[in-house]
Amino acid sequence: MQLKNNKLIYFASGIIFSMLLLFILSFDSSKSSISENSNEKFPQNYKVISPYIPEQLDFCGERVPLENIDVSERIEREFVVQTYYHSASILYLKRMNRWFPVIEEILRTKGVPDDFKYLALAESGLENIVSPAGALGFWQFMSYNGPKYGLIINSEVDERYNIEKSTYAACDYILEAKEKFGTWTLAAASYNKGLNGIENQLERQKATNYFNLVLNQETSRYIPRILALKYVMENPQFYGFDIKEDQLYEPYDTYKEKLDTSVTHLADYAKLRGINYKTLKIFNPWLRDNFLTNKNNKTYFVKLPKKGTFEIIPD
Numbered sequence: 001m002q003l004k005n006n007k008l009i010y011f012a013s014g015i016i017f018s019m020l021l022l023f024i025l026s027f028d029s030s031k032s033s034i035s036e037n038s039n040e041k042f043p044q045n046y047k048v049i050s051p052y053i054p055e056q057l058d059f060c061g062e063r064v065p066l067e068n069i070d071v072s073e074r075i076e077r078e079f080v081v082q083t084y085y086h087s088a089s090i091l092y093l094k095r096m097n098r099w100f101p102v103i104e105e106i107l108r109t110k111g112v113p114d115d116f117k118y119l120a121l122a123e124s125g126l127e128n129i130v131s132p133a134g135a136l137g138f139w140q141f142m143s144y145n146g147p148k149y150g151l152i153i154n155s156e157v158d159e160r161y162n163i164e165k166s167t168y169a170a171c172d173y174i175l176e177a178k179e180k181f182g183t184w185t186l187a188a189a190s191y192n193k194g195l196n197g198i199e200n201q202l203e204r205q206k207a208t209n210y211f212n213l214v215l216n217q218e219t220s221r222y223i224p225r226i227l228a229l230k231y232v233m234e235n236p237q238f239y240g241f242d243i244k245e246d247q248l249y250e251p252y253d254t255y256k257e258k259l260d261t262s263v264t265h266l267a268d269y270a271k272l273r274g275i276n277y278k279t280l281k282i283f284n285p286w287l288r289d290n291f292l293t294n295k296n297n298k299t300y301f302v303k304l305p306k307k308g309t310f311e312i313i314p315d
Contacts, residue, residue: 050076051083051239057227060113060184064211064227071211078221078228083239088125090243092229093236095126097248099138103167110171118230119188120170122222128161128285136160139170149173156292157300161285185210185223192222253309254283256301263292273304275312280304 053076057064066072082089103117120126123140135142137160143153149169151159159165170191177187177195181202189210190198201213210223232239263269266287270280281287283303294300 048084051079051232053079054231057231059188059223059227059230060115062183062185068211074220074224075227078224079232081225082228082232089232089236089241092121092125092233093241093243094247094249096121096233098251099126099163101251102163103138106164106167106171110168110175112171112174113184115184115226115230116170116174116188118226118233119191120167121229121233122226123191137166138163139166141166141169145173152298156289156294157286158288159286161288165286182208183210188226189215189219189223193219252283252303253306254303255306257304258299259292259302260294260297260299262294266290266292274307275304275310276315279310279312 053066053072055066057066057075064071064075066075100117103120104114107114107116120138124138126138128137129140130136131140133142136158139160141149141151141160146153146160146169149172151162151165151169153160159169173191174184174187177190177198178184180195181187181190181198186198186202193201193215197219201215202208205213207213232241236243257273266280267277267290270277273280277290280302283305287302292300
């Protein structure tokens, strides 16, 4: 009887062991299946990680003190934003191909460091936007500040919307600020805070370095944001952006026509040149109405697309 009982115990134990083994094998197989199908669950092997921060950064050749904890964390914040703000970053990359050549040439002519093209990118995303405060254009000039730097602003013409004119104006501001504060970094910060704003804070805090200043959040993030834009946009594939060359926006192919008289209706003016009013405004957003009285006979230069380079929608 005892032997029979032992056999039953051994038999039951064997069954339990076999069931346990089958369960383990089934679980491992399930894990293996999930692993094999991981690319279906996570397309392109996408991972959300803390982005790489270079060990050294500079703005216009001026070293960024990354050894300071506050500075390094402020920089990291902007790298995270630019890396994962996908929609904006993709559009930035596309627009840069169209507009950076225009800006770079003017910066070079005026003796302003090339890094300042990323200030324009930070200001407007390379669009003729209007800020809540009323700043306009790629370089976000206010109406009271534009004329000081040579921009014509009235109900018919607003040269804040003129990429060339506004870039020259921005260069004049930047050079003035560099002369006043001694560094390109403070000159850039003053573009956000204003000349008086930065001067007051330097005196109030008895400091001479942007990274030593206690500033409002927008200006505190301003230079780190420009630096993050610069590095991510110059190394897009390293940060996961795979934008093909043929997906970038091509520069406009245009010629200029002198305009020093009045125009009764810009739609008629455009039609005589083989385009329509909308196309004229795309290339000349600084024309703010559908006519130009030009009472003082000022000389303007209107951009027009070269024949065959810009498809006009027929009416």
